[in-house]
Amino acid sequence: MVLEAFRKQKQTTVQPDTENRDIPDGIWIKCSRCEEILLNKDLDKNYKVCHKCGFHFRLKAAERIKMILDEGSFREIDAGILPVNPFKLADYERKLREARDKSGLNEAVVAGEGSIEGVPVITAIMDTNFMMGSMGTVVGEKITRAIEAAAAQKKPLIIFAASGGARMQEGILSLMQLAKTVEALARLSEAGQLYISVLTDPTTGGVSASFAALGDIILAEPEAMIGFTGPRVIEQTIRQKLPEGFQRAEFFEQHGFVDKIVPRSQMKETLAKLLKLHLQGEQ
Amino acid sequence: MAAILEFEKPIQELENKISELRTFSKEKGIDLSNEIAILEKRAVEVRELIYSNLTAWQHVLIARHPERPNTSDYINYLFQDFIEMHGDRYYGDDPAVIGGIGRFNGRPVTVIGQLKGKDTKENLARNFGMAHPEGYRKAMRLMKQAEKFNRPVVCFIDTPGAYPGIGAEERGQFEAIARSILIMATLKVPIIAVVIGEGFSGGALGIGVGDRILMQEHSIYSVITPEGYASILWKDSTRNREAAETIRIVARDIQKLGVADKIVPEPVGGAHRDPAAAAGFLGEAIAETMEELLELAPEALLARRYEKYRSIGNLAD
């Protein structure tokens, strides 16, 4: 059933307007943490990390691709899958439209193949500019297809998670994407393929509680917000303020849930090292 | 006497009338059996009418009814020689999740379920059925044990979600749920997941990746509670009722969406009206499902389980 739905969609493929992907934000930007005024140009050169306080700005999928994958190596797969609105909710329809306009993307994840220092990989990169990177049917489907592609092509898989969780507007169908993606990961693991999960800000809810938590290796960007329940809901429930740094990447590294925190400037070389350590045959 | 839900008032009025007539007839020695019979028939009709036209919110009220049979009740009705097992072997024992081994129609099975209490005291002790990581890790341990000894697993889902707290996060709530889903994805024995009350969020799915998903007629299942949906998406927690209609949570809808495989009937008026009868229906449905699944070799079982979740998506128009 689902395949028919997606096939049907493929005929109505719309190419996202790539020029819109880099909406000029002006020349200056204020660091959201230290409030330093930064030149956009400098910020871009510094991996979108504040040179003063080290704050990692959230990345668009396209920026991440540029930073991580070898130049010109990325080829997107399943780009044309459009969002679905299973319950035909008017306000969801409007939000999807706004998200597409804002992000220039068709959905909250970009998947594809490429290489890192010459090592071929399959990658899926989530983008918070599209409805906070939430996972509904299409995100689940694209992640699953990426996992399946890694298994079929015998390539390592790298997923950059960035998501507030499951997409509420698709109800139970969103929830089932947790099971769908994890089922696919189980097969990838049985096939002996490497899966590196990179947790970026934020990785919470249904995404943290499914594929993002199950990497053979779990990396995280500094200070990324990670966890199942978001801090606001916890504060409302327990009626107290959470301690500074609670649920940040460093917190979860300390508690044993993250292998390594990798600053953005070292992400590509770290991934490359890890990939090469897993290459079969002569090195 | 069960707590009366607002929409059940017309039934309640008829029942009060019937009991008044009975008392009157007895006291005055007047035969009113005809009148009483008519009213009783009417009460049944009204109940059936009301219960065949429930709104989503009314389903929510029934699914959360304080006297609705819980996991513990169904274990008592359906599983003989049940022995509860405690602890995750790492940190502690989560009272929101109970699990153990018992006999189902003579066959040893592993039973796991979220357990809500029936009053405030019980609910505080059970954390309102909201599990900590220990609960999922206990569930995983018992599932692997079931696999080792080739026992089917029955999971009862009844939770508003995983527990949102400091300790739960510190001990890796997200990892526990993800890992539990992974264990279920690869478990070589049949898993039957049954939603018996409310099933919300990854907290529910953390013990819910079954070969078959059964839902009791008035149970509900979704990614988030109606309250959560209304307050997060509409910034208005008073719109619960509307949210319940919007996000498709009732069993019939979950079946139409290809997620629930079977709807298990409840006595008219809901499981709390007649827990023994509700358990009877549930027992039959579990038995039938288990027979089907036990015929499959592990490879076929896993292939079908994969396909079930792989194909969950949106229905074409």
Ligand SMILES: [Zn+2]
């Ligand atoms: Zn700064």
